[in-house]
Amino acid sequence: MSSAATLEKAPVRSATKRAGPAASRRDRWSRRAPLLPALVFAIVVTQVPFLVTLYLSTLSWNALRPGSRDFVGLSNYGTVLSDGRLRAALLNTVVLTASSVVVSVLLGLGLAILLDRKFPGRGIVRTLLITPFLVMPMAAALLWKHAIYNPSYGLINGVLGGDTDWVSNYPMVAVVATLVWQWTPFMMLIILAGLQSQSLETLEAARVDGASAWQTFLHVTLPYLRPYLELSALLGSIYLVQTFDAVFTITQGGPGTATTNLPYEIYLTTFRKFEYGEAAAAGVVVVIGTIVVATFALRVISGLFRMEVQR
């Protein structure tokens, strides 16, 4: 298992030229120059706001009370961490992200297996299947809320009868179902690419050895697919943990705080209650949480991007 993967490939070329100290300094800077604009841009637009958030989180600042911007140290953090709403939002974020990722990965796996075999119209079915992911998320959220879940003229009650108010009775399921519908194609595409990169000889060898289709899937295909499953789940989580459109549109976080996730809760604190100090503190708490999770995720990513050579 040589590590000549994408990530490992570059340094080999970096050590080609060696010259005097002046030349090597010029060489270093000529290497850095193309990187600098992107680096500066990313730092200014994504890191500086975070520093400002840190500063804002120490102020008692409600935009509705003019002139009040006192330094209050860490008291916003006390408020935020003892606030039941934020804890509820954290729990909702975990439930919402985990359930939509798990369900859409499983469905995506099933669909990918279906599409991995040749059948008449495969290209058309594939095209039909990826469409939900391409529909604008806001359009999808509105479509599900009004055309599908609506108790009086929605499609579900129109077909099944009854007058169940789906969004009020099953708010979390309603949001997750919409997200699963949109994200299953994403998972399917990545897993399908994995299936199609599997070598036919391995599968043939398993068959010759007398393994049944199910055994081959369980012991050959599934282990082979593991990095693809991890990659799809990880990338899906990065996007789904930030879910805003669906919550904003379908449930407005309700009923009560039943579907209020962290992005929506901080949005409410900022633009409905105008508690800038508390919103900033909540933001910092979320970032710290993200860093903990992301450190782990980055380790997984760096492992995954090595998979290309391991075939």
Next chain:
Amino acid sequence: MMRRLPWTVLAWACGLVFFFPVLWMVLTGFKREADAASNPPTWILAPTLDGYREVFDRDLTPYLLNSLMASLFSTLLVLVLATPAAYALSLRPVAKWRDALFFFISTKMLPAVAALLPIYLVVKELGMLDNVWTMVILYSAMNLPLAIWMMRSFLLEVPASVLEAAEMDGAGLLVSIRRVLLPIVSPGLAATALICFIFSWNEFFFAVNLTATRAGTAPIFLVGFISSEGLFLARLCAAATLVSLPVVLAGWLAQKQLVRGLSMGAVK
């Protein structure tokens, strides 16, 4: 052939189930409002363009233009920033290329909501609220990590021998980039552009908080429908179909590039 039949039926059934809500959206857009809100649902169609007419009467066009501008210019800016950066992280790498690569991807993991307040305050201070160029900058920052990772995976596919040959011929750096590199990676540029365009076109969170009537993008137009009274489902579906159309078409046409882009170049 007979053994394949159940498989075919099942696969088609799944495809149709997933596609059905989209089909329903398109069909409802062509209904009269009374038929769109009927229970049980109307299946037989007397198609009308009233919904679409209403949508354009409510001035969809400026919102579409804003979306187009924000998406096109941010995609352009991202490519201009990401391509040289990807070069400096692959073919002619800086010493700490690995750290830089992970710095970029970590900015993608940072929740947008944590940056919302300071961005809002700064943008307000600069008098740039409700301004398309603000969205161009933010969407560029949002897509930059994706683009760098993607372009890097394409650049690494350029065979070393090609570059060396160009160097041997005494071609300068810029010439060899233009003559040798660009033709090879132009499919990669197209794939990257597609992904950046899709994510910018669909973005809602920053748009709803930083724009209003002047720079509002297509999703903002859709949200405006919720507050409208009376029967609105047919109009809503017409508008939803219209604003989704560019990305749906682009995605259909570029399915292969889509996979690679969505996985940031990890899956080919």
